[in-house]
Amino acid sequence: MRRRPAGNDLVCSAWDILSGDVKPDVDVLIIDDAGDHAALQAADLIAATGAAVEIVTPDRSFSPEVMAMNLVPYMRNLQRSDVTFTVTWRLVSVEREGNQLRATLGSDYGDVTRQRLVD
Template sequence: FADAGDVLATEPDEVIVATGGLPHVEVLEQGNDLVVSAWDILAGDAKPGQNVLIFDDAGDHAALQAADLISATGAAVEIVTPDRSFAPEVMAMNLVPYMRNLQKRDTTFTVTWRLRSVARDGNLLRATLGSDYGAFRRQRLVDQVVVNHGTRPLDELYFDLKPLSANLGEVDYEALTTGKPQRIRKNPEASFRLFRIGDAVAARNTHAAIYDALRIVKDL
């Protein structure tokens, strides 16, 4: 962990913030406090339920990893996604081991439905599903709802450093996309330039984060 003071103490010429992000689960009309994130399951911070609905609105590995872990306990699992297909960010070769495990455990996959809200119903949770294609509603009665909706930037360090940087954290996107060096300098008193990459900007996959880094550092 490093704060702005730690970074400034190193007297850097360039600072690249790659602090990642934290799960974004506040996406429902109501009941955000009743759900857990896929990360909570994977980190062991939330114990898997016995009848679990996983809402995957990111399409990456986290939802399938959580489903694999939960279904391995013998729980019933349904993966719901608003997309036309599930896990579009997971490539074919990586999908194979997930599907072998999940199909063996009779996991249900439901596409083109979106989780709208969650409410308590006795000692269970009533999950309401909606559609992007019409005013349709479906309900599920489960004991756990897991949400995978990407991340929000963990950007406190970036914004602490931004007013102290030579470029004020600004990126010349035309130069970035054409492979040219960054030339912006708006704070002549500053001694370092500041950039951020990956989930510290917005949720994205590993390949995109690496590409972010490549486009910045190749001209430093």
């Protein structure tokens, strides 16, 4: 079992977004470790506000636990909203940088990292 990323206290869950407990900002990174409906629902809700959304998953394919008939409506909405889909990357850490958060992504396939600056 993987440990929680450093800076986990700076992030919220998809369920926090879906419940309305947390209001998303304008540049949002969603980490989908489960590959199921929660990340897609949160992305759809956030994208509908006009926010820029990127969904990142460590899986080789997008939302493997969501079957095709269920995936189609999500993909229609998310593509229409210009959501970015990034596969084979996982969240390594999150740290504050001014009023934003710097997320560091790593790969299970090599010693490489990428960073994203988000709200």
